[in-house]
Amino acid sequence: MPVFLSTRDADFEAQFTALLGAKREDSPDVDHIVAEIIADIRARGDEALLEYTQRFDRLELTADTLAFSEAEIDALIAEVPAEEREALELAAARIRAYHERQIPEDQRWTDESGAELGWRWTPVSAAGLYVPGGLASYPSSVLMNAIPAKVAGVQRLAITVPTPDGVANPLVLLAARLSGVDEVYRVGGAQAVAALAYGTDTIKPVDKITGPGNAFVAAAKRRVFGKVGIDMIAGPSEILVIADKDNNADWIALDLMSQAEHDESAQSILITDSEDFAREVCAAVDRQLETLERRAIAGASWRDFGAVIVVDDLDQAAQLSDRIAPEHLELCVADPDGLSDKITHAGAIFLGAWTPEAIGDYVGGPNHVLPTARSARFSSGLSVMDFVKRTTLAKMTPAALRAIGPAAEVLAKSESLQSHGLSVTARLQSLND
Amino acid sequence: MPVFLSTRDADFEAQFTALLGAKREDSPDVDHIVAEIIADIRARGDEALLEYTQRFDRLELTADTLAFSEAEIDALIAEVPAEEREALELAAARIRAYHERQIPEDQRWTDESGAELGWRWTPVSAAGLYVPGGLASYPSSVLMNAIPAKVAGVQRLAITVPTPDGVANPLVLLAARLSGVDEVYRVGGAQAVAALAYGTDTIKPVDKITGPGNAFVAAAKRRVFGKVGIDMIAGPSEILVIADKDNNADWIALDLMSQAEHDESAQSILITDSEDFAREVCAAVDRQLETLERRAIAGASWRDFGAVIVVDDLDQAAQLSDRIAPEHLELCVADPDGLSDKITHAGAIFLGAWTPEAIGDYVGGPNHVLPTARSARFSSGLSVMDFVKRTTLAKMTPAALRAIGPAAEVLAKSESLQSHGLSVTARLQSLND
Known part of the structure; x- marks a missing residue:
């Protein structure tokens, strides 16, 4: 069984922090x-x-x-x-x-x-x-x-x-x-x-x-x-599904399993505002695990790293999501765009129940190489930007150098970088000659 | 004395390759x-x-x-x-x-x-x-x-x-x-x-x-x-100045010294199409080194890692520049924009003799945190992009899922990721019910 938490649990904060900090991968020292x-x-x-x-x-x-x-x-x-x-x-x-x-x-x-x-x-x-x-x-x-x-x-x-x-x-x-x-x-x-x-x-x-x-x-x-x-050093895959009760429990369970089947270290998390729905999804996962080809892998991932969190409302879900900073985030709620606007840290967001994460793995269009292990707090998925680099350009005129050069001379002096200053001074002096 | 090369030297390629590969920094193992x-x-x-x-x-x-x-x-x-x-x-x-x-x-x-x-x-x-x-x-x-x-x-x-x-x-x-x-x-x-x-x-x-x-x-x-x-792990600073003979040798010498004075491991390189001008700049550096406050540092950098390369023409200079992929590149030539268009790898380009690199260190506007050690081949200077991250968004409709979902099912099957496929199949089936 995965961890089953409610934000109303007395020890929720401790349990959630433990979930965030859990080490899912033992990298052998090679x-x-x-x-x-x-x-x-x-x-x-x-x-x-x-x-x-x-x-x-x-x-x-x-x-x-x-x-x-x-x-x-x-x-x-x-x-x-x-x-x-x-x-x-x-x-x-x-x-x-x-x-x-x-x-x-x-x-x-x-x-x-x-x-x-x-x-x-x-x-x-x-x-x-x-x-x-x-x-x-x-x-x-x-x-x-x-x-x-x-x-x-x-x-x-x-x-x-x-x-x-x-x-x-x-x-x-x-x-x-x-x-x-x-x-x-x-x-x-x-x-x-x-x-x-x-x-x-x-x-x-x-x-x-x-x-x-x-x-x-x-x-x-x-x-x-x-x-x-x-590029990044990728960790095991993760999905967070935020779903309200008006969802098909089987769909959500399959979405959770589609990460779990990748790897025993993968992590699938459900956050919902309905405890009944949470239990339905758990039951659906258990049913699916009986027949899935990769049930050994998916079952181990779900058992060891899966989590179900019941929240009071979707605002709370958004706050927890930002602390998780998930690689994949599905928003299976009535107003996915509204909820999305409350979320800052996620590699990829899948809006609405018609957008299973697997679409993004193959044919959606966005990249499926995404930041794992909470690194969506500071990094992005693979993109064209990873294969280009920027050269900055600056071109002074004598007038421009006269306007801003003196400030450079002052700062160079304050940093005791004499030649820096002199390289400006020599040019400015030639303008006065 | 810095290395003094000409592309006409019989052993130029070997010497240039040695220059590119020279290790300028001994990082203590801490x-x-x-x-x-x-x-x-x-x-x-x-x-x-x-x-x-x-x-x-x-x-x-x-x-x-x-x-x-x-x-x-x-x-x-x-x-x-x-x-x-x-x-x-x-x-x-x-x-x-x-x-x-x-x-x-x-x-x-x-x-x-x-x-x-x-x-x-x-x-x-x-x-x-x-x-x-x-x-x-x-x-x-x-x-x-x-x-x-x-x-x-x-x-x-x-x-x-x-x-x-x-x-x-x-x-x-x-x-x-x-x-x-x-x-x-x-x-x-x-x-x-x-x-x-x-x-x-x-x-x-x-x-x-x-x-x-x-x-x-x-x-x-x-x-x-x-x-x-x-951000990047920065190495010692570098400048490459490409200058034709119609330049003030003192200005160019000061620009070279403005990197050399940073650090004994800094590197200053001049490429010019005039051997006479090359010798003038060397003489100007020697004169300046007699009085500069940081002459010990700048002198050591120039002696150990400085280089002067005489080329046949500026096209050759551009080609060598791309192999160096310099952190800072000054183009002190008649048509700096034209030459700049022939260059692909550089952290920052300073166009024309009125743009000493020191302007870029302080008041130009572009960032002075730039890729060193030839990493301009694949990375950029610090920018706003280093402090933002991108979340990709996807939102399917039933019609969109019907259009592209079947391809996802096929690919999921080909990769033996059954739940990936089923998460799409379950939704598509509901459309047919």
Whole structure:
């Protein structure tokens, strides 16, 4: 059974704080192993990469077969049934349309001093996308990472995806093709991250690495951060559903299970203003858990990290939601927009009972790579902004320098940075000569 | 003498690559000390914070005197000479005007399926700004960190600034006041970062920490990353000046020295298409180094990390500049805008000889917290965007779900995520009942 709380419980605050603080993931400390792998890739390049791939993926490659050839990709993609291809195409089109609206605008203006100011945005030149192998090899995640990069204008987008025993996922390759990915390498683990960051003879280095992965991949991303940019280090998935009593308990239960089935460390929370409805949803979950294919995973997640919280009213729900700062937030209430306006911290909001979170995972359009573990307090989901960077621009005229230069001279002096001041003084003096 | 290269040198590529790869900073490994300090602050809160402050800053405080009182701030600010106050006010006004243009816009639209999509931006609730003490206690950096936070709408902005032996910098407090900072604590080091991230009885925790600091502060920021957001870990400052022969060699030399005087690890590079001008600038630097107050620092930086590169033409200069991806880039050429268009990777560009980089440090308007160590390839300077986060929005109608839901069902099945699919199926079925 999940935790069942009411804000009227005498110990509610203590219990809620414990829920917020619960550690859901034991990250094994693999940092020293990862450090060795990275050092080895830096020292021996392709040779080390091929050895690790043989050892971890039981796959014999050569420098020539590290990348999938176009012909191999064509052949694998041809296996994809039409229904799946069409679904992936719809998803790609919708994700692209959403993200195209995120392209930021350059600005340039002249202020009252005559100084021209502004900024401009440029894409990262080369990006690498890590795609997990095996069970967590999600074609939808390829779309969600690759399309924003290509919309941003990244010229060279490389994917690494391990293919243990040589088994590739045709849908992953189709998603890569639909997204415009330029290179696909069949390598994985910390060695793939190291190859993307530092380069080998075969894999040219990239400037930014995104994408999910296991503890080795996460540790490798942390280590190469600075040498290249990385996206967030994602934790296990979470959903918070705020639902009033006028909901179908089965729908809400399925929404909760759609996070729980990801991972035993996932977390599903229901907040409702009706205790009766809360009990109905719990009963519906129990029924569903009898038949779900992933009932072992979903059941463990629900039992260990699930929570049901009964509140007095929806304002209270909004306040608790902001303390949770959920990755996914469903608002299954009569006025979802009104409730949404009372909420500040959430990765993605799904408005109304007709918007199950799963729509956002695939075909809604917004990105499904979202901040976990309460980091929606200070960070955002993946977007075009992760693949662009801003250069600020300033252009003085002699008049502008005369207007604002003296203040710079004073401040430079106050900070004991003499040359800073002199670089302005020399120019101002020439105007007086 | 700095490195003096020409693209015509037979070994230019090797020398340039060596220059790019040169390590300028030896970060002492203080991680284990920092881990202990953080654990101690988490365990003992104010008590530990007061002990560390006594030990490292030789300052006896109590929980009641951790924060500067308004009266103390008033008294310190009253010491600031009018000239400095006015310069700081001008800088604050210009920085605010520039950053107000960065406030991102919310979007909401309805697509052809009838789905409402969009996103909205909200500020981080509470932010903490680390301000170094001693020599590197720059009031300008307070403005550059605090103003974007307040423009973003951060409600609670706390500063920590160590005051060794109780000595405070009145200009730092004035800058905090002008920026609208809410709380100022006289603590520093890893213990201040830990207090901001985890909170103590006196210092409430924040969601995001920015600001420069020494190796202890940098290690602490890395460690608390995830619990809170952090800005970049800044490396030593750099400038690249691209100048043609029609420049005043003294101006260019002063611009180079204005980075070199920051730090012995700073780096100043000149690229020019005139070998004669290159030699003139070197001579001018040597002359200046005889009298500069910080000649020991600036001289060491110029000797150890300075570089002068003679190119055939300015196109070549642009290409080399993109490989350097400089923090600061001055374009002292006849057509700076034209050259700027050929450059992709730079933190800030200063257009034309009337725009010394020092203007950007103080009063230009753009932020002076910029990506170092080639990270302009994938990251941007500090901005309002660092203090806001985006929540994506999606709202389906029954018709929209009917249009795009089936594709989600197919993709969920292909990823073996049954509940994801069922959460859509249950809703679609109800439409057919």
